[in-house]
Amino acid sequence: MADVAIHVHELSKRYRIGELESGYRVARRLLLRRAPRQELWAVRNVSFDVEQGQTLAIVGRNGAGKSTLLKLLARITEPTSGYADIHGRVGALLEIGTGFHPQLTGRENVFLNGSLLGMRNAEVQRKFDEIVEFAGVEKFIDTPVKRYSSGMYVRLAFAVAAFLEPEILIVDEVLAVGDAEFQKRCLGRMTEVSREGRTVLFVSHNMQAVRRLCSHAILLEHGELVESGDTEKVVRHYLSSIEAPEEGRREWHGDARPGDRICRLNSIAVTKPNGETSSTFMSNQPIHVTLDFDLTEVPSALAAGFDLVSYDMTTVFRTMQADLPESERPRLRVGRNVITCTIPAGLLNGGRFYINARIWLHNISWFVHDDQVLQFDVVAAHGDSLFLNTDSRHRPGVISPILRWETSEPVPGEAVPAPLASPLT
Amino acid sequence: MQVESSAGPPGLPHRPVTVTRIEASKGILLPDLREVWHFKELLYYMLWRDVKARYKQTLVGSLWAIIRPVVTMIQMTLIFNYVAKIDSGDVPYPLFSFVGISIWGYFSSCVTSGSSSLLGAGGIVSKTYFPRLFVPIASVTAPLIDFALTLPILGLLMVRYHWAPGWQIVLMPLFLLFALLAGLAVALWLAPVTVRYRDIPFALPFLVQIWFYATPIVYPAEKFRESVPEKWHWIVDYNPMTAVVEGFRWSVLGGDTPSFGLLLPSTVVMFLLLLGGLLSFRRAERTVVDVL
Numbered sequence: 001m002a003d004v005a006i007h008v009h010e011l012s013k014r015y016r017i018g019e020l021e022s023g024y025r026v027a028r029r030l031l032l033r034r035a036p037r038q039e040l041w042a043v044r045n046v047s048f049d050v051e052q053g054q055t056l057a058i059v060g061r062n063g064a065g066k067s068t069l070l071k072l073l074a075r076i077t078e079p080t081s082g083y084a085d086i087h088g089r090v091g092a093l094l095e096i097g098t099g100f101h102p103q104l105t106g107r108e109n110v111f112l113n114g115s116l117l118g119m120r121n122a123e124v125q126r127k128f129d130e131i132v133e134f135a136g137v138e139k140f141i142d143t144p145v146k147r148y149s150s151g152m153y154v155r156l157a158f159a160v161a162a163f164l165e166p167e168i169l170i171v172d173e174v175l176a177v178g179d180a181e182f183q184k185r186c187l188g189r190m191t192e193v194s195r196e197g198r199t200v201l202f203v204s205h206n207m208q209a210v211r212r213l214c215s216h217a218i219l220l221e222h223g224e225l226v227e228s229g230d231t232e233k234v235v236r237h238y239l240s241s242i243e244a245p246e247e248g249r250r251e252w253h254g255d256a257r258p259g260d261r262i263c264r265l266n267s268i269a270v271t272k273p274n275g276e277t278s279s280t281f282m283s284n285q286p287i288h289v290t291l292d293f294d295l296t297e298v299p300s301a302l303a304a305g306f307d308l309v310s311y312d313m314t315t316v317f318r319t320m321q322a323d324l325p326e327s328e329r330p331r332l333r334v335g336r337n338v339i340t341c342t343i344p345a346g347l348l349n350g351g352r353f354y355i356n357a358r359i360w361l362h363n364i365s366w367f368v369h370d371d372q373v374l375q376f377d378v379v380a381a382h383g384d385s386l387f388l389n390t391d392s393r394h395r396p397g398v399i400s401p402i403l404r405w406e407t408s409e410p411v412p413g414e415a416v417p418a419p420l421a422s423p424l425t
Numbered sequence: 426m427q428v429e430s431s432a433g434p435p436g437l438p439h440r441p442v443t444v445t446r447i448e449a450s451k452g453i454l455l456p457d458l459r460e461v462w463h464f465k466e467l468l469y470y471m472l473w474r475d476v477k478a479r480y481k482q483t484l485v486g487s488l489w490a491i492i493r494p495v496v497t498m499i500q501m502t503l504i505f506n507y508v509a510k511i512d513s514g515d516v517p518y519p520l521f522s523f524v525g526i527s528i529w530g531y532f533s534s535c536v537t538s539g540s541s542s543l544l545g546a547g548g549i550v551s552k553t554y555f556p557r558l559f560v561p562i563a564s565v566t567a568p569l570i571d572f573a574l575t576l577p578i579l580g581l582l583m584v585r586y587h588w589a590p591g592w593q594i595v596l597m598p599l600f601l602l603f604a605l606l607a608g609l610a611v612a613l614w615l616a617p618v619t620v621r622y623r624d625i626p627f628a629l630p631f632l633v634q635i636w637f638y639a640t641p642i643v644y645p646a647e648k649f650r651e652s653v654p655e656k657w658h659w660i661v662d663y664n665p666m667t668a669v670v671e672g673f674r675w676s677v678l679g680g681d682t683p684s685f686g687l688l689l690p691s692t693v694v695m696f697l698l699l700l701g702g703l704l705s706f707r708r709a710e711r712t713v714v715d716v717l
Contacts, residue, residue, distance in 0.1 A: 071551075071714070073447065074554050076550075076552070076714055077711070077714040077715055078447075078448075078449055078711040079448060079449055081449055082448065083448035084447040085444055085445070085447075086445045086446075086447060087444050089443070090445075092552075092553055094552045098548065099548075099552075104473075104474055104477060108473070108477075111470060112473075115466045115467035115470050116467055116549065116553055116555055118555070121466050
């Protein structure tokens, strides 16, 4: 058996909910001797081993304890009980660009970030050129990073962490940022890192990336480890478990509701065909997006809908109820309106999507213009073809519709090369 | 957390691998100095970042560092010297009070920025691991720049009043270090508490003001002992800032050598405060992230 890089033994972390009490609450609790606040086990009795050079994925729903587990292993917070032995230096990349300061130049930030990851100056110096080249910011390295585009910023931040040679690299959802091209390079770099014999812990909602990158995986549910081992087995278990309902709804009340005197948005939700709200969808099912809003009058130019935005902030499309011919449109009335749009099955590719709520007087003024009010993940699962969704690389594109393909007969007489007649016969 | 060394893994043959055990810590915890040493360059970059961010585009910002103590000095001279007739012995009162005000100004910046330092560094503290001790340390080191800016004014005042420093001036850095340690002590106590109870920053200016008048800054310590009943002497005697201010003033302005016996209790309290701060901060830093 290979050497163990990380040995985790019954690791647990308890949070107290409502840790931040007001002075009044504290006083009342002390006076009335009420039982203290509730407890929540974010991670409970989790045990597993990671071998040297292994790439382990940690999968699970939002709130399953993945991030807490990473925080414990990165020593950001202490466990409540249990222990973990870490063999080697840990480089944690829980959020890209941690510690970057806008006023400092790219160069200064690289050194700051490197030292934040526990590297010596000399080590950073040795890797400096590679980092800058990977990030593609040679020309701007002495410019304050506040002048960087967000893409440059992210690339530099990832490059620092990826080249800084920790024995163990912890990566949380980095692939949720950057353009597709850069994500590919990140994945490539992580593969390289693991080939060099380093250990990688990888948290992601992107099952394609997990499948491609990781040989082993563990699945967390409500803080507990429910499955571990071969990636394919764990991913399948995870995909079957996400059928259960989950958040996927956003509500506002009173004056906090987006909008103004004429129009107020009460809630927005994404639901499965059976009516359950969810934050994870299989791409072989339609997704219903429901807007619930109040109107005090009904201007004829009113259009309500949303923009669907992909993880890299590209707008996939905008849809409005007023796109339909007048006879087919849902009627709006004074008072409460609930309208639903269906995103057909088999349209979206796997990945994370955001919903930007949009209600406006057509071409005149916005009532509701709130970005990213909701997010959900799509797991690519549509199509019966063996080829779809089993691409060894993440299939590019934010949508992946199955389009018609037909055989076209060559038109006689056109310049189609004739079958080569062998000169020897 | 225990750290031990073992042989390197086969994949990375040249690297000695340390094994870190992550578990709930118990008992009295001392700062891990080895680790602090390992990360020492980070401290340098954090300081650099604070300094650069602070002085990037504020000519006026650095002017404030001068205006505030000067105006305070004028104010105090008018009130305590002219109105209340407090006399500062041989030393001209403006010079006397300015020395105290400038070192106090440094200390109070340490208290203000130090107590909110963990809260302000929440972004990096909750996303990456490094010795948390650096956060308060950086926050009490950066205000040294502001303090340095008051020194030319002090020089001008000394020229104006024809006051030459004595040999003790070589001890000035030592007392400045005392001020830094006192500021750090308060920062270590308050920084984790401020994360939990965010009203501390509102109460702080008031407390600092009370402390200002309880410290012999605008009056000499012996004046306090002469004119206040003995049962109140502890206020100055055990005030950790008494030794700092008196010592600093002596190093700059000379005069009678301060009595060791009178400054000892204050110095002891200061170091106890610092030690306690180190221990309590070490306890708090383990899980401070959970409430950030």
